[in-house]
Amino acid sequence: MNKNIQDESNSIPFQGLGVNSPLGAGGRREDLKFLPISINVTNKKILLIGGGKVATHKGTIMARFVTNVTVIAPEFTDEILKLPYTFIQKEYKKSDLEGFFLVYVCTGDHDLNARIKADSEELGILTSVCDAPLLCDFVSPAIHKAGHVTISVGSNARDVYKSVDIRNQIKELIDNGTIRI
Numbered sequence: 001m002n003k004n005i006q007d008e009s010n011s012i013p014f015q016g017l018g019v020n021s022p023l024g025a026g027g028r029r030e031d032l033k034f035l036p037i038s039i040n041v042t043n044k045k046i047l048l049i050g051g052g053k054v055a056t057h058k059g060t061i062m063a064r065f066v067t068n069v070t071v072i073a074p075e076f077t078d079e080i081l082k083l084p085y086t087f088i089q090k091e092y093k094k095s096d097l098e099g100f101f102l103v104y105v106c107t108g109d110h111d112l113n114a115r116i117k118a119d120s121e122e123l124g125i126l127t128s129v130c131d132a133p134l135l136c137d138f139v140s141p142a143i144h145k146a147g148h149v150t151i152s153v154g155s156n157a158r159d160v161y162k163s164v165d166i167r168n169q170i171k172e173l174i175d176n177g178t179i180r181i
């Protein structure tokens with residue numbers, strides 16, 4: 001048998017990086033692995049749960065790329081309501097997740113955020129949790145966008161301030177003509 005083809009009887013069942021996985025349950029941040037990819041969201045629905053400071057910040061960055069976003073929260077900032085999204089004023093419930101391709105969990109309630117991640121994992125939806133890197137299926141990098149070119153800087157969810165600082169240095173090099181795009 002080709003050595004790359006696993007005998008099904010010996011194969012390890014797939015485990016996502018979720019609340020039920022070894023890393024999700026008390027794993028270490030330095031053991032996380034993230035693959036940098038650009039994900040195709042054309043005609044796909046994105047859900048943002050929460051309408052506070054962090055949701056506003058995530059939503060504002062996302063608006064440079066997409067508009068097919070639904071936001072669910074009991075309360076919204078004035079600023080988020082200016083984004084070209086669909087807003088539903090309500091508390092989260094599991095059925096809200098149905099039909100979404102990506103979910104950003106940004107409520108201010110740590111336990112609720114983890115519960116939403118458990119729900120979305122049951123439905124197989126890729127989910128980012130703003131206050132729990134160990135529960136994230138994906139994280140957002142620091143971005144510089146220039147037309148169709150996007151420069152993304154990530155730190156494997158280790159140090160967001162470093163990602164932002166390096167992105168800012170790259171932006172400066174672009175602005176002063178050292179890097180041409």
Ligand SMILES: C[C@@]1(CC(=O)O)C2=NC(=C\c3[nH]c(c(CCC(=O)O)c3CC(=O)O)Cc3[nH]c(c(CC(=O)O)c3CCC(=O)O)/C=C3\N/C(=C\2)[C@@H](CCC(=O)O)[C@]3(C)CC(=O)O)/[C@H]1CCC(=O)O
Nearest residue numbers: 061130131133139140141142143154155156157159160163
């Ligand atoms: C780059 C950026 C992209 C974006 O968000 O789109 C991004 N965070 C940004 C801003 C920002 N984040 C924080 C503040 C301070 C707010 C304050 O001080 O009040 C600010 C500044 C601000 O808000 O202005 C604090 C913070 N962030 C995380 C936690 C939780 C934790 O680490 O445990 C806490 C602590 C909360 C606490 O302790 O309470 C977690 C994550 N933040 C990430 C990305 C992912 C790692 C990316 C990487 O690999 O490096 C990750 C892991 C998950 C994720 O969110 O995807 C965006 C900059 C956008 C830009 O400038 O363009």
Ligand SMILES: NC(=O)c1ccc[n+]([C@@H]2O[C@H](COP(=O)([O-])OP(=O)(O)OC[C@H]3O[C@@H](n4cnc5c(N)ncnc54)[C@H](O)[C@@H]3O)[C@@H](O)[C@H]2O)c1
Nearest residue numbers: 050051052053054055072073074075091092107108130131
């Ligand atoms: N990832 C990041 O970049 C980052 C940056 C800063 C802070 N954080 C973390 O993000 C979390 C959120 O912070 P914030 O400043 O946005 O809080 P916030 O209080 O401004 O907003 C909380 C939002 O959650 C909504 N909400 C509450 N209960 C809900 C429910 N049952 N269903 C749906 N929505 C509900 C509220 O209506 C509100 O819109 C904090 O825990 C903080 O640690 C993350």
